Amino acid sequence: MNSYTANSTVRISVAITNTTTNTPVDPTTITLKIRTPDGTITDISSTVVHASVGNYYADYIPTVVGVFQYEFLGTGAAVVSAVGLFQVNQATF
Numbered sequence: 001m002n003s004y005t006a007n008s009t010v011r012i013s014v015a016i017t018n019t020t021t022n023t024p025v026d027p028t029t030i031t032l033k034i035r036t037p038d039g040t041i042t043d044i045s046s047t048v049v050h051a052s053v054g055n056y057y058a059d060y061i062p063t064v065v066g067v068f069q070y071e072f073l074g075t076g077a078a079v080v081s082a083v084g085l086f087q088v089n090q091a092t093f
């Protein structure tokens with residue numbers, strides 16, 4: 001699990017491929033939700049950047065410490081669910 005400092009930018013990314021051909025593919029729609037350590041779920045889909053075919057990312061600035069969970073959900077032309085975790089720690093200084 002990756003670790004970051006509170007109030008710093010976390011880049012969350014996903015690479016989507018066709019499992020049969022192993023080539024990049026774009027879903028028709030993509031959403032990204034984040035669950036904060038207190039269980040609050042926030043939809044940050046409007047911040048998702050389409051970097052290239054099958055590659056998406058969003059920058060997020062966590063303000064609290066703890067374990068965060070995220071989920072990319074693609075629908076339509078490519079159906080995908082990709083989840084991950086990252087740890088946020090307090091700044092040392």
